[in-house]
Amino acid sequence: MPLDSLTLMIVYTVNVTAVALGLSVALLGQGSRAALCAQASALTQAIGWSCLVASGFFRDTWGDLLLSAPAMLLMSLSLVLLLQAVRKWRGRPCLPRRLYLAALVMPLLYALTFHHYPWRVGLANGVIGAQMLWLAAEAIRPGAPGSWRWRSLIGGSMATLALVTLWCGVLGAFFTELYPTFATPHPVNLIGSLLNNAATVLTGIGVLAAYREEAEAQLKTLAITDGLTQVLNRRAWSERTELQLADAKRYGHPMIMLMIDLDRFKQINDRRGHATGDQALQLTASVLREELRSGDLVGRYGGEEFCVLLSHTNEAAALAFDQRLRQRLRRRSEQELGFTLEYSAGLTAHRSKDTSLDDLLRRADAALYEAKRAGRNQVVMSP
Numbered sequence: 092m093p094l095d096s097l098t099l100m101i102v103y104t105v106n107v108t109a110v111a112l113g114l115s116v117a118l119l120g121q122g123s124r125a126a127l128c129a130q131a132s133a134l135t136q137a138i139g140w141s142c143l144v145a146s147g148f149f150r151d152t153w154g155d156l157l158l159s160a161p162a163m164l165l166m167s168l169s170l171v172l173l174l175q176a177v178r179k180w181r182g183r184p185c186l187p188r189r190l191y192l193a194a195l196v197m198p199l200l201y202a203l204t205f206h207h208y209p210w211r212v213g214l215a216n217g218v219i220g221a222q223m224l225w226l227a228a229e230a231i232r233p234g235a236p237g238s239w240r241w242r243s244l245i246g247g248s249m250a251t252l253a254l255v256t257l258w259c260g261v262l263g264a265f266f267t268e269l270y271p272t273f274a275t276p277h278p279v280n281l282i283g284s285l286l287n288n289a290a291t292v293l294t295g296i297g298v299l300a301a302y303r304e305e306a307e308a309q310l311k312t313l314a315i316t317d318g319l320t321q322v323l324n325r326r327a328w329s330e331r332t333e334l335q336l337a338d339a340k341r342y343g344h345p346m347i348m349l350m351i352d353l354d355r356f357k358q359i360n361d362r363r364g365h366a367t368g369d370q371a372l373q374l375t376a377s378v379l380r381e382e383l384r385s386g387d388l389v390g391r392y393g394g395e396e397f398c399v400l401l402s403h404t405n406e407a408a409a410l411a412f413d414q415r416l417r418q419r420l421r422r423r424s425e426q427e428l429g430f431t432l433e434y435s436a437g438l439t440a441h442r443s444k445d446t447s448l449d450d451l452l453r454r455a456d457a458a459l460y461e462a463k464r465a466g467r468n469q470v471v472m473s474p
């Protein structure tokens with residue numbers, strides 16, 4: 092029995108609606124902007140296809156125009172939304188808002204040229220096919236985050252659909268008698284409908300896989316980050332420092348550890364409130380991040396105590412770093428908090444006979460204690 096193009100399209104519309112509803116149930120309220128874009132994309136696509144199939148029952152009447160032009164708008168919009176989701180998942184900047192307006196241009200031209208079949212079919216399929224190609228390229232392009240699993244599902248589906256859609260456009264524009272309506276039982280329509288069905292399911296799975304990856308990455312970041320200051324927490328800092336120290340031992344790089352403790356922090360809390368104390372900690376972390384180089388490590392070691400590992404650094408450079416840090420913290424705290432933040436620090440260099448991180452921590456801690464005892468607001472180097 093030959094395949095019936097219209098039935099395939101109706102089945103496809105049911106399928107795309109089911110995927111859209113399924114994604115909404117699975118992802119709604121998960122707090123990911125990319126997942127929200129992907130859900131909105133699936134819903135607009137489902138409504139768009141419903142309009143397009145319905146328009147087939149009003150061929151060449153006002154009803155046809157009133158249903159198929161919005162269908163083009165929704166399909167184009169759906170691809171822009173999925174493109175935004177993929178870009179977010181790949182850590183790329185969002186596209187400008189005017190792109191959403193650009194999605195209006197094709198449906199407008201489609202409506203204006205509605206009575207010129209080759210034009211409108213060529214235009215609509217050409218633009219939608221090009222959008223699919225862009226989306227496929229964005230998913231597949233190397234050099235940005237994202238596992239090959241979801242990228243190949245979304246990229247592969249979009250690339251395949253782009254070819255079919257562009258081919259429909261060529262047939263409609265240049266071989267109109269072979270392709271008089273989108274429901275013509277032409278092989279490209281039949282194959283297109285089957286591929287659309289498969290691609291919708293695969294894209295839906297790709298979206299779920301991308302969201303899962305995003306959620307996993309967020310959990311990993313949460314597990315290693317101090318919630319208040321956004322620097323490494325004690326465990327993550329210690330683990331990474333151990334690795335760097337092992338490297339330093341093997342290759343003989345100079346390494347410095349600096350233990351920093353804010354001065355009279357209890358007074359700040361008592362006099363200005365805990366919220367100001369928290370702001371002071373956040374400011375200190377921000378100043379530390381600004382001063383550090385990419386290979387250095389900073390972690391929150393305790394309440395108002397930070398540990399810094401300066402790699403490829405000798406004592407003189409570490410003392411210069413301490414001076415810069417002190418000045419910047421003083422300037423920014425006066426500007427942003429309205430009082431001066433100061434700290435004491437203990438500094439020690441990595442030695443070849445150190446057996447573990449604890450050896451450095453012990454010396455840095457003793458030096459810090461000396462700095463406090465000597466009147467605070469200074470750095471003491473371990474002998």
Ligand SMILES: Nc1nc2c(ncn2[C@@H]2O[C@H](COP(=O)(O)OP(=O)(O)OP(=O)(O)O)[C@@H](O)[C@H]2O)c(=O)[nH]1
Nearest residue numbers: 352353354355356357358360365368369394395463
């Ligand atoms: N606001 C705020 N305070 C914290 C946090 N963690 C620890 N603290 C406070 O930090 C203060 C540390 O006080 P102390 O150990 O006496 O140290 P200090 O007042 O800085 O005195 P010195 O170190 O001798 O200069 C305590 O009052 C803690 O409650 C935090 O996350 N937020």
